[in-house]
Amino acid sequence: MCSMTAEQTPLKTTPLTQAHEAAGAKLVEFAGWQMPLQFSKVKLEHLATRQAAGLFDISHMGLLHLSVKAGHGTGFEANQQTVLAALDGLVGQNLQKLHPGKAVYTHLLNAQGGIIDDIIIYALPDGTHLGALHEVLLICNASRREAVLDWLAQQLPQRQATVQWRHVNDTLSLLALQGPRFTEVLTAVGLHDTGRLPKRFYCAPLQLGDIEVLATRTGYTGEDGVELLVRHQDVLPLWQTLIEQGAPLGLLPVGLAARDSLRTEAAYPLYGAELNENLTPLEAGLGWSVKLDKPEPFVGQAALQAQKTGGMARHLICLEMTVKAIPRPHDAIEDETGRSLGEVTSGCFSPSLDKPIAMGYINGPAPLTLGTAVAVVCRGKAQPARVVQRPFYGGPS
Amino acid sequence: MAKAEDYGIPEGTKFLDTHEYILFDEDSEVALVGISHYAAEQLGDIVYVELPDVGEQFEQGDTFGTIESVKAASDLYMPVSGTITAVNHILEEEPELVNDSCYTDGWMLEITVNKAKQLDDLMDGEGYIEYVEKAAV
Numbered sequence: 295m296c297s298m299t300a301e302q303t304p305l306k307t308t309p310l311t312q313a314h315e316a317a318g319a320k321l322v323e324f325a326g327w328q329m330p331l332q333f334s335k336v337k338l339e340h341l342a343t344r345q346a347a348g349l350f351d352i353s354h355m356g357l358l359h360l361s362v363k364a365g366h367g368t369g370f371e372a373n374q375q376t377v378l379a380a381l382d383g384l385v386g387q388n389l390q391k392l393h394p395g396k397a398v399y400t401h402l403l404n405a406q407g408g409i410i411d412d413i414i415i416y417a418l419p420d421g422t423h424l425g426a427l428h429e430v431l432l433i434c435n436a437s438r439r440e441a442v443l444d445w446l447a448q449q450l451p452q453r454q455a456t457v458q459w460r461h462v463n464d465t466l467s468l469l470a471l472q473g474p475r476f477t478e479v480l481t482a483v484g485l486h487d488t489g490r491l492p493k494r495f496y497c498a499p500l501q502l503g504d505i506e507v508l509a510t511r512t513g514y515t516g517e518d519g520v521e522l523l524v525r526h527q528d529v530l531p532l533w534q535t536l537i538e539q540g541a542p543l544g545l546l547p548v549g550l551a552a553r554d555s556l557r558t559e560a561a562y563p564l565y566g567a568e569l570n571e572n573l574t575p576l577e578a579g580l581g582w583s584v585k586l587d588k589p590e591p592f593v594g595q596a597a598l599q600a601q602k603t604g605g606m607a608r609h610l611i612c613l614e615m616t617v618k619a620i621p622r623p624h625d626a627i628e629d630e631t632g633r634s635l636g637e638v639t640s641g642c643f644s645p646s647l648d649k650p651i652a653m654g655y656i657n658g659p660a661p662l663t664l665g666t667a668v669a670v671v672c673r674g675k676a677q678p679a680r681v682v683q684r685p686f687y688g689g690p691s
Numbered sequence: 692m693a694k695a696e697d698y699g700i701p702e703g704t705k706f707l708d709t710h711e712y713i714l715f716d717e718d719s720e721v722a723l724v725g726i727s728h729y730a731a732e733q734l735g736d737i738v739y740v741e742l743p744d745v746g747e748q749f750e751q752g753d754t755f756g757t758i759e760s761v762k763a764a765s766d767l768y769m770p771v772s773g774t775i776t777a778v779n780h781i782l783e784e785e786p787e788l789v790n791d792s793c794y795t796d797g798w799m800l801e802i803t804v805n806k807a808k809q810l811d812d813l814m815d816g817e818g819y820i821e822y823v824e825k826a827a828v
Contacts, residue, residue, distance in 0.1 A: 320735075335787065336736040336761045551735070551761050618739045620759045642761065643738040650739075673757070673764055 308353035309467055309526045310533055317547070324550055325437035327354040332549040339552035340645045343515055344687075346544025347473035349536050350553060352521070353529070356439035357462045358432040358446075366456040370394075370420050370428065377430040378417060380454035383592050384445075385415070386575060386584035392417040397495050397510060400583055401575050402434075402445055403594030407601060408571040409578070410445050411438040412563065414512060416497050423499055423508045424525050426462050431523075433468075435565045449593070467529035471536065472519030472556075475543050480520070482539035483532075491520070505532050514553070516560025516688040555642045561612055561653060561685035567623060567639040568610060568653060576601050577655070579610045579684060608636065609661040612686060613652045613679040619672040621652035621679070626671040635662075638670060646687050652679070695816025699728060701794050705770065705813035708822065712794070713770040715810055724770060724800040726758065728793050729823045734760035737786045742778040742799055749773060751809050755800065758789070771809040773802035 305328040315321060319330035330351065332339060342348050360381070362373040374394065382389040387400035396417050402410040416431040434442045439461065450457055471479060477488050484503030485491075492498040497510035500522075508523040524532055537547060548556075554564070561579075563569045568578050575584050576598060586599055615621065621641030629635055634657075641652035652670060656662055662681045669676035696702070704714045710730035715722040731737065739759040749755050749769040756767040779798050782788060788797040804810070814822060 332736065337738070337787070555761070618741065618759075619757075620739065620764060622764065643759070673766075 306354070308351055309529050310351045310353070313530060313533065314351065314547075319547070319549060322550070325354060325435070327436060329354055330547070330549040332551045333547040336549070336551040336555065337645045339546050339548040340555050342544055342546035343473045343517060343548055343552065343556055344646055345474070346546075347471060347475045347479050347519075347540055348515065348517075348548035348552070348556075349533070349540065349545055350470040350472070350548050351467075351533070352470050352553075353463070353467040354436040355468055356432075356434040356436055356442060357466055357468065357523075358434065358439075358442070358459050359427055359462045360430040360432060360457060360459040361428065363456050363458045374417055374429045376454060377457050378415075379590070380450055380457045381415060381430070381432075382588075382590040383453055384449055385413075385592060386586075386588075386594070386598070387415075388585045388588035388590070389415065390589060395419040395492065395496050395498060397497055397512060399495075399512075401569075401580070402442060403575075403592065403598075404571055405593055405597065406572075407574040407576075407594035407597035409565070409569045409573060409575060410571060411435055411442050412565060412569055413442070414510075416510060418508075419498060421499070424466060424506065424523060426465055427508065427523070432459075438565055465526055467524050467526055469522045469524065469529070469533065469536070470513055470515075470519065471522060472513045472515040472517045473545075474517065475545070476517075476519045478543050479536060479540040479545055482543065483535050494518075502532065503535065507532070514560075514562055515556040516562070516685065517556075554640075555645060558640050558642050558651065558653065559644050559646055559685065559687035563610075563653075564640060573608075573655075574598060574601060574606075577606050577608050577610065605659045607659070608655045608657050610639075610653060611636075611656050611662055612682050612684045613638075613654065613668065613670065614647070614682045614686070615650040615652070615670065616678045616680060618650060619670070619675070619677040620650040621654075621670045621672055621677075625652075625654075627654050627656065627679075628669045628671060628676060630667055630669065632669075632676065635668060641670075644686060651682075651686050695820060698816070698820060699794060700816040700819075702816075704794065704816050705810055706816070706819035706822075707768060707770045707813060709768045710823075711768055711770050713810070713813065714794070715804060715807070720804055720807070721776065722771075722773065722802050722804050723798045724755075724802060725793050725798045726767065726789065727819065727823075731790045731793050731797075734758065734763060734765065736761045737789045740782045740786050740789065740799065742782070743775055745775050745777060747775045748805075749775075751806070751812075767799070770813060771802075771807075772805045774805065775800055776803055777801035
């Protein structure tokens, strides 16, 4: 069976790592961080998030704050527009549509339209938040933070020399509270007026008891919920009170393992699996997030336009297994005659559907029709599967 | 040295180096087969166990099934040659029993042992603990 290898370099920890360890969580290395894989049972954590609420420590996510250099500012809204205008040429979404409090999911693209990272850009509400944030926040994958910083350093100065950026992971933590009972949990920890909660893909400062947070109505589980930015010194009491007050409502702390099965059910892509620098958002089925007709030209636009008109070499599809074998990344996808079609990128046993599911890329100009019977070669054996609608769980993505 | 009982290993249990165990009852010549607690811990939460049919025969070292956890899949190997007399169908609904109680409710196979002498090739509980402790270093 498998063996674990020891880590060579010291891992980064979050302000909660010790508490996770003390709570008996199984910790693993993820993108250079020591993170909880699971606190109890992966399936229980997954289902708690679907049925009640799940609490995640995602402080490893790259938190980048972008602003206008001192001495160049001309007021909050103008500064925010300056930063957004500089970023607008690097992403597929139209950042001119953002306004204070609004966020958007998008991609940093290279000239070939390949994905440097999938990110969320937040046009922050007016004011200074958590002593560190105003103007624009960019959240990227932990595994891509260096690549994102390199790309910004290469691209931004030539676009807008007055924009500066720094990562704020040394002062701020990020929690995710997800699931149908998240509002009740927030009320239980001291949110007085649920009317202050931001709408989907908006962010707003909130007071939870005596703790100040910046709440964003975003997440990566397929459930409604919030992500909470909080100062390092406040994150342990906040985590503890959320666990204590949330427990009677069915809340569980959730680790990376269930985070992965939750995002897979929601058919959300994972960088390194469904996304990389050689794959485009169109191939990944994320065409909705690319506005080819937006006013500002952007890096990768020509390549994506060519792909849209000329056709794509591959397509991301969703598969449901008709047997219990679980597809794993790089398992071959074949047609019924054994001809190779492509490869699995993510697979898991879906606790919500009680069957194995997978995503993968199919080579060729046309996607497969829903319901098409295929096979996934799991550990040398072709196992039957069929093409299903995206996402596996929840509404349209 | 660590005692096998401290690890919840029933007396008389023998192990393969691939972490399958066999608990042989000399009177009935029937044995239970499963995987060790250490192996279950290494695999993480188990979500599926594929087991053979009753009546199938296997030689020592043959693959008799597959175990899938949230993070990996692994083949299961026969500790000795034998014929399947029962499989633990409860694992189809509750595979997590392998994590919770691998030596009791989480058993996988009941077999009749064809060559009892093969049991001598296997590690006993204390030998197995020493083996996994070495592997962990």
